[in-house]
Amino acid sequence: MSKPHSVIRQTITTPIVLIVVLLAMAALTYAFGSRAFNRTAIEMFINIMVVVGLYAFVGNSGLLSFGHISFMCLGAYMTAWLAIPPVMKSITLKGLPGWLLHTQLPMWVATPISGVFAALFALIVGRIIMRLSGIAASIATFGLLGVVNNVYSNWDTVTGGQGSIVGIPPTMNVWIGWLGAAVAIVIAYLYSISRSGLALRATRDEAVAASASGVDIVRERLIAFVVSAFIIGLAGALYGHFLSIVNPGSFYLRTTFITLSMLVVGGMYSLSGAVSGVVAMSVLIELFRNLEKGVSLGGVTVGLPNGVQEIAIGIITIIILIYLPTGLTRNREFSWRGWPLQRRLAPSVQTALKEIN
């Protein structure tokens, strides 16, 4: 008990459990799912990337961010610029610099570049936003979402404006979706157990005491902001390859609302919460989508009116949060024997990847 214990050894089961469960879902989808169901699964994996990226920042810092979907936007458009064949780009995106107009990169190269691009952008804007505290920082991230959306909606010669740009090679499948989710989980996990992750969780609990412990709050927040932007930039890139078109409307309020709900419903202070929130909400969304399409009961097709999906999901989110304010996972992590063990401790305790002897 008193000999130094390895943080990794105590917490590694969480990412392994998550990645293995998702692998099983991918395999089942590939083996038995229809084409449409495969697309639903890919969308779920991309959402897992986004929400896990959100968790890396929100979960560890305790600051709510409304701006992270702009990193998805940045990643998706960067991928469009890099991956669309030059012939098509020279017609629709005349404003691009020459060297970019004439390149075409495969998904494996375009995706990491897109992630790095989003991360660099976060490094620049984060230097300013991370100085703000609490609610001011959250509002500033909302401003960021608005600014990015405006630029991408109006810079016609580079982004195609309000309309869609088409022509990203549609190379996504359920395995690549799973791989993306696994990469996101590994990065977020490594961040959580890093020095910066621990220091940032301390600032979440007691910012003043963290300063008194030598923690540079602005710096640790900025690191998390950049890491989460990288993950979400990757998600944006894969989303571009998934839809093969991008338009600024996909990266705005609706996506921000849904991904934040997924995080909160799962439990925003745990990695397991981020992943289970997406899985649970994806099941609900799929259910209501089918109900809207209509179910045939003895020859009669009964369907819900369009739009019920959003309302129902809003209501279900509220109900879950009333009964489980810390989310479905109650902010705990999955592990082999972790659950029964942790349940015996104080029930109101919330902790991210905590280490117990």
Place this chain on the structure above:
Amino acid sequence: MSSGGLELVAHEVSVQFEGLKALSEVTLAVPRGRITGLIGPNGAGKTTLINVLTGFQSAGTGSVALEGQAVNGIAAHKLRRMGVARTFQSGRLFRDLPVIDNLEVTGVGLGQRRRDAIAEAQRVMAWLGISHLAGMIAGALPYTDERRVAIGRAIMCTPRYLLLDEPAAGMSEHESHDLAVIIRRIAAELGIGVLLIEHNIGLVLELCERIFVLDSGEIIEVGSPTQIRNSDAVRHAYMGTQQDELLPVEEAVAS
């Protein structure tokens, strides 16, 4: 003093909060390896002075010097890295984290790798005799354990100075005796300069070599425990504000 400049000094520090003078030209020195006391009635400005010394509050006028080096305007986390540690009147543990992580955060904040910070946290917990608390979530600790964890968090990596803001508040006589033993060891064994703020004046008189008395933002008396016991100014300060605060002084005088 004898330590030849090895002290943390506030020099003629004044702090004003929207018209209210919280501190007026306060001068105070905390020498290394010794225990200095700071007492005064509620609202006297004791916490404000700690805040100035640790970088949480900027001094309106006056200066703060750490062993001869001016440290005005240096951020709190940097001052901690330079060796000025503190605890808080309200505890302020990282309540969602286990006790060991509460200590480890300081190691990490001071630049250690997690593995080294964990080893240092275990060493400090053993030194304080709180190793058995390592895995407990800080938010679930009883009050006195909370205080000891807060001290452990502050003495990680052995700072040069430690400012304790009412560490004995709410403790029984027996518990504050244990605390006194720890504070003595911190100064003697670790060579840390301790500034002790306490309403338990008996504890201050027992532990401190030199005591500063603050009232309405002004230092009204400085001296040895004997001088403080016999000071009319101190007696008046306590009588003028709160009658019952006189009692510990008299008890201590009687003992």
